[in-house]
Every structure is written in C-alpha cells, then in structure tokens.
Amino acid sequence: MKIAVVGTGYVGLVTGVCLADIGHKVQCIDIDSEKVEKMRLGFSPIYEPGLEELMVKNIAEKRLFFTTNHKEGFMDADAIYIAVGTPENDDGSANLLYVERVAKDIAENVNSDVVVVTKSTVPVGTNDRINEIIQNNLVNNVTIHVVSNPEFLREGSAIFDTFNGDRIVIGADHEPAGKLIEEINKPFDISVFKTDLRSAEMIKYASNAFLATKISFINEISNICERIGANVEDVALGMGQDSRIGNQFLNAGIGYGGSCFPKDTKALIQISGNAGYEFELLKGVVHVNQNQQNLLLYKLNQRFDSIAGMKIAVLGLAFKPNTDDMREAPSIVVTKRLIEQGAELIAYDPAAIENAKKLLSSEIIYVNSVEDALKGSDLALILTEWSKIKEFPLENYKKLMKEAIVFDGRNCYELSNVKEHEIEYYSIGRPNVKKQKVLVEK
Structure with missing residues (x-):
C-alpha cells in the first residue's frame, strides 16, 4: 500500500522505515528541509540501533522516500500516519498544536479517500478532534476516517519492538478503516487488539502509567532495603518470579526519564482532573520519581562534607x-x-553528548571515553547503564582515579565483583561496599 508518515522523530521515522521494510511504499514528511535532505542520503537524525541500515536498504529498494511537500506526500495515499510530537504544556497537559496543524494540512492537500492513523500519543478524545478539523477544512470531495494506532516502542530497541511487539492496538469507530490498518500491519505477524477510538487512546496512557508505577514502586522498595539491610535485586528477583507481577521494569535506579513516561504520566493526571477525578496513585508515582533523581546527590552529601572543587x-x-x-x-x-555545589564535571556518553551540550551547563567538560572521564577524578557517578560502562574493567577505577569512589545510580556492577577490587562503592537499594585492601596471592 501507499503510506504517508508525517513527522520523522523517534515514532514517525521508525514507523515509516519499518512499514517500508515490510513492503509498503512510504513517504515520510517533515517541514525541516535540511533534515529531509540528510534522510534522503540515508542518515538518521536520531540515534537508534539498526535504523540507518534499514533506511539505506529501503531507500535503495525504492520503498522509502522523504519530502517536505504535503501534497506530494499525500498523493494517492491509502493511509496517512500522524506521528508528530505532543510536548508537555506548563500544566502537564499534552500540547496538540502540531497534531492539529497536521490535521489541517491533510484536509487541504489530500486528493483521494484515505484513512488517517494517529500514532502520536494524544489525550482521550483527540481523534474526534482530528476528525472534526479535517471535516471542517476539507478542500476536495473525499472521504476520510480516523483510526487510533498507538505505538509501544522503547527508545534504543524500537526496531526490535516494531517487529516483535506484544500486540498491535487499533481503535476505530468505522470498521472498514480499522480493517485497512490491520491489513497494513499484517506482515508483522503480531496479534491485533481492536477496540473503539477512545479506548485505544486510553490504552496507551494506561500502559505507560502502569510501567512508570512499577519503576517508582521498586525504587521505593530499594530505599527501604537500604535502611533495613536487604538487597533490592534479590527482592525484585523474588517478586518477578510471581507470574502476576513479572520481572520487567523492576530495576531499581535513579528514576525514569525520556519522552514518554514523564510526559504521559503528567498528561494522564491532567486528563483525570479534567474528568473530575484525582488520580492520587499516579501523582505519587511522579513525586517518587522526582525525589529519586536526587538520590545520588543525597548519598554524596552524606559521604562528603563538601564537594566544592x-x-x-x-x-x-x-x-x-x-x-x-x-x-x-x-x-x-x-x-x-x-555545579551549584562547586564541583568540576567531566562527562562521557557514547551517543548523547551533542544533545547534552544543548541542555546542560556550559561548564561541563566532555570527553570521548570512560578512561578520559575517570583520569585524575575524585569520584565517579554512573547515570546511564551503557554497555561500555557496565563492561568497563573494575580494576581500572583504582588505576585511573585519585581515589576509587563510585556512586552507581544504575546498579551496573555485581556486588561480589566490586568486593574483589579496591573500590568504595555506593549503589541503589544494596549494601555499600567499603574500600578494602585486596590481597593478591603469590
């Protein structure tokens, strides 16, 4: 089928590329001309494992195209996917400006009957609003139906998730339109759950809110574990073996982030409030996560009188x-x-440095390896569990640092391994490891 995808962020680009890979002819549309030119050459604007390879493959096989022209992109399309951002407003609600703009662009440029598919995460009732905007602004005499098809992709494994999802949710109030989207997705060979528009919208928010709740719950358990001498990893493993609970999203750490959980939890609280219901549980989840992000700072301030200098x-x-x-x-x-406390920061990340420079203090020094970050440092903080960090030899902390003191916000290392090295080690929900002289057998 011929498909248009509006928006080339994480959701839109991955969706378009994967739909092309299962045989559809896909036009990806973005208003950023410079970005479009790079994508035409096979360069991805986002870091996502496996994405560029699939882009190059499907561009070469003439199934994947990029354009800034809506009329060209929508020409004779069987389906148009809306995959633009819905950023958070100051009050926690979802900003629908970009979604509404796309709806108007569709109304003004489509030349044939088409199904509009909402991939963007939108509040309950938004698809009705999209339909209203389209119908009120239609230029040509065409028939348009709106379907909700929320995404459930994890950044960092979005390609895998697209081809190996647990389910595909299709919300439609017009059965033939829903059937068309089911047909488009058939080559993925993933079970389809069909429902109405509003239930599909709610499934997305409810799913993310529940996963965020699991994360905040295990983080609260980890904080109790530290106080009573239990090991949160053993607790989580024991919990996860209960089939009613499951073992996913039970990794203690310094809280969730990203484009989905923070925004979607706050949006669902706002949606609930607008409906006259106070979602107290979810408010607690958000509050716990905000506190958890400060946990390493609390540990640091317990360990040191001052970190200035x-x-x-x-x-x-x-x-x-x-x-x-x-x-x-x-x-x-x-x-x-x-930085407010006077520390000098040397930071390393395998992929996010350029984006970090836009958001973090200009006082931070960025380096290209774990070794360069650790060299001559007084202590180390682990904030992301990259494999390059998890696989970094523990003995090198002592070799490179002034003092091997590590605060691990992601529990990257087994305590038994840490104890074999001269490292002072603080993690989440587990006993601290005090530095001790390691005896080497002669």
Whole structure:
C-alpha cells in the first residue's frame, strides 16, 4: 500500500522505515528541509540501533522516500500516519498544536479517500478532534476516517519492538478503516487488539502509567532495603518470579526519564482532573520519581562534607542506554546541582553528548571515553547503564582515579565483583561496599 508518515522523530521515522521494510511504499514528511535532505542520503537524525541500515536498504529498494511537500506526500495515499510530537504544556497537559496543524494540512492537500492513523500519543478524545478539523477544512470531495494506532516502542530497541511487539492496538469507530490498518500491519505477524477510538487512546496512557508505577514502586522498595539491610535485586528477583507481577521494569535506579513516561504520566493526571477525578496513585508515582533523581546527590552529601572543587566523572548522560535522547534525563538534575555545589564535571556518553551540550551547563567538560572521564577524578557517578560502562574493567577505577569512589545510580556492577577490587562503592537499594585492601596471592 501507499503510506504517508508525517513527522520523522523517534515514532514517525521508525514507523515509516519499518512499514517500508515490510513492503509498503512510504513517504515520510517533515517541514525541516535540511533534515529531509540528510534522510534522503540515508542518515538518521536520531540515534537508534539498526535504523540507518534499514533506511539505506529501503531507500535503495525504492520503498522509502522523504519530502517536505504535503501534497506530494499525500498523493494517492491509502493511509496517512500522524506521528508528530505532543510536548508537555506548563500544566502537564499534552500540547496538540502540531497534531492539529497536521490535521489541517491533510484536509487541504489530500486528493483521494484515505484513512488517517494517529500514532502520536494524544489525550482521550483527540481523534474526534482530528476528525472534526479535517471535516471542517476539507478542500476536495473525499472521504476520510480516523483510526487510533498507538505505538509501544522503547527508545534504543524500537526496531526490535516494531517487529516483535506484544500486540498491535487499533481503535476505530468505522470498521472498514480499522480493517485497512490491520491489513497494513499484517506482515508483522503480531496479534491485533481492536477496540473503539477512545479506548485505544486510553490504552496507551494506561500502559505507560502502569510501567512508570512499577519503576517508582521498586525504587521505593530499594530505599527501604537500604535502611533495613536487604538487597533490592534479590527482592525484585523474588517478586518477578510471581507470574502476576513479572520481572520487567523492576530495576531499581535513579528514576525514569525520556519522552514518554514523564510526559504521559503528567498528561494522564491532567486528563483525570479534567474528568473530575484525582488520580492520587499516579501523582505519587511522579513525586517518587522526582525525589529519586536526587538520590545520588543525597548519598554524596552524606559521604562528603563538601564537594566544592572536586573533580567528578559523570558516566552516562542519556535517560537510558542505546539512545541519544536527553529529555527528562536524570543527568539534567544531577549535573545542575553538582555545579551549584562547586564541583568540576567531566562527562562521557557514547551517543548523547551533542544533545547534552544543548541542555546542560556550559561548564561541563566532555570527553570521548570512560578512561578520559575517570583520569585524575575524585569520584565517579554512573547515570546511564551503557554497555561500555557496565563492561568497563573494575580494576581500572583504582588505576585511573585519585581515589576509587563510585556512586552507581544504575546498579551496573555485581556486588561480589566490586568486593574483589579496591573500590568504595555506593549503589541503589544494596549494601555499600567499603574500600578494602585486596590481597593478591603469590
């Protein structure tokens, strides 16, 4: 089928590329001409493992195209996907300006009957609003139906998730339109769950809110574990073996970030409030996460009377590994507070440095390796669990640092391994490891 995808961020670009890879002819549309020219050459504007390879492949096989022209992109399309951003307003609600603009562009440029598919995460009732905008601004005599098809992709593994998802949710109030979207997705060979428009919109928010709740819950448990001498990793493992709970999203750390969980939890609280209901549980989840991002700072201030003048290695800046996304990353809060306390920061991230420079203090020094960050530092903070950090030899901390003192916000290392080295080690929800002389057998 012929498909147009409006927006080439994480959701739009991954969606367009993967739809092309299963055989559809896809036009990706973006208003940024410079970005479009780069994508035409096979360069991805975002860091996502495997994405550029699929772009190059499908461009070469003439199934994937990029344009800034809506009329060209929409020409004879069977489906148009809306995949633009819905950033957070000051009150926590979703900003629908870009979605509404696309709806008007569709109305003014489509030349044939088409199904409009909303991939963007939007509040309940937005698809009705999209339909209203389109119908009120139609230029040509065509029939348009709107379908909700929310995404459930994890940044850093979005390609894998597209081809290996748990389900495809299709919300439609017009059965043939829903059937068309089911047909488009058939080559993925993933089970389809069909429902009405508003339920599909709610499934997306409810899913993200529940996962965020699991993260905040295990982080609260980790804070209790530290106080009573339990190990949160053993607790999480024991919990996860209960099939009613499951083991995913039970990794204690310094909180969630990114483009989805922070924004979607706040938006759902706003949606609930607008409906006259106070979502107290979710408010607690957000509050816990905000506190958790300050946990390493609390540990630091317990350990040191002052960090003024200290050289601190910051390992990892992105909100999670395998992405360059800095949105709502804990590193934003942590680095700001460290600089306010007079510390000197040397930061390393395999992918997010350029984005970090736009958001973090200009006083931070950026380097290209873990070794360069640790060299001569007084202590190290681990904020993102990149494999390059998790696989970094523990003995090198002592070799490179003035003192091997590590505050690990992502529990990257096994405590048993840490104890074999001369490292003072603080992690989340686990016993601290005090530096001790390691005896070497002769």
